[in-house]
Amino acid sequence: MSVRAVIGFGSNLGDGRRLVVSAWSRLAAQDKVIPIQLSSLYASEAVGMVSRYSFTNAVGLVETDCSPTELLHLLLAIEEEHGRRRDGDAVGYQDRSLDLDLLYFGEIVTSSPELTLPHPHIAARLFVLAPLAEIAPGLQDPRTGLTVREMARQLVMRIEQGIVPPQPIVRIEQVPQAALESENQGDATVQPSGKNIVDIGSNVKRA
Numbered sequence: 679m680s681v682r683a684v685i686g687f688g689s690n691l692g693d694g695r696r697l698v699v700s701a702w703s704r705l706a707a708q709d710k711v712i713p714i715q716l717s718s719l720y721a722s723e724a725v726g727m728v729s730r731y732s733f734t735n736a737v738g739l740v741e742t743d744c745s746p747t748e749l750l751h752l753l754l755a756i757e758e759e760h761g762r763r764r765d766g767d768a769v770g771y772q773d774r775s776l777d778l779d780l781l782y783f784g785e786i787v788t789s790s791p792e793l794t795l796p797h798p799h800i801a802a803r804l805f806v807l808a809p810l811a812e813i814a815p816g817l818q819d820p821r822t823g824l825t826v827r828e829m830a831r832q833l834v835m836r837i838e839q840g841i842v843p844p845q846p847i848v849r850i851e852q853v854p855q856a857a858l859e860s861e862n863q864g865d866a867t868v869q870p871s872g873k874n875i876v877d878i879g880s881n882v883k884r885a
Contacts, residue, residue, distance in 0.1 A: 680741045686779035687736040694734025714739040717809035722847040737809040753778035785820040804845040
């Protein structure tokens with residue numbers, strides 16, 4: 679039976695826009711994956727690491743017949759195809775050409791050395807919650823019972839109160855379906871989004 683999964687996309691090395699759209703197209707081409715929706719693209723500063731490069735972020739919804747570990751391995755393979763090289767000796771987060779995070783897999787709550795679901799850092803990352811609130815504001819976290827909208831507003835409140843450091847983020851563009859379909863031909867175009875972001879405060883800007 680198919681399960682709806684939520685995947686986070688991020689890149690801060692190379693052409694982030696092209697890498698994110700290419701990764702989404704590559705994922706959508708898999709036999710066991712049906713693409714549902716990709717959020718707008720967002721630009722954000724690094725969170726939890728020091729870097730002079732900003733990130734391009736998005737969140738995608740898919741239906742899949744994969745198991746959680748199968749989907750995880752598929753995401754890791756797509757990362758590698760797009761130039762991701764992991765340094766096993768590195769400490770902390772590193773700059774990366776592509777980062778694909780399995781955020782939710784249906785209502786599964788599990789933890790193992792290989793995979794934790796839901797992703798343990800969702801509630802602390804505006805670069806995840808802003809794009810996810812755009813496309814699935816009512817999605818309920820199976821671990822806390824909070825909706826994405828509620829988690830986003832709580833994080834913004836903590837930022838505004840100075841409890842959490844600022845996480846500057848800007849919505850830069852919405853990727854139209856035509857761009858996704860033409861990605862492999864190299865002629866994808868991007869138009870500004872006409873959609874409104876869920877109101878989660880002034881921390882999310884529009885370019």
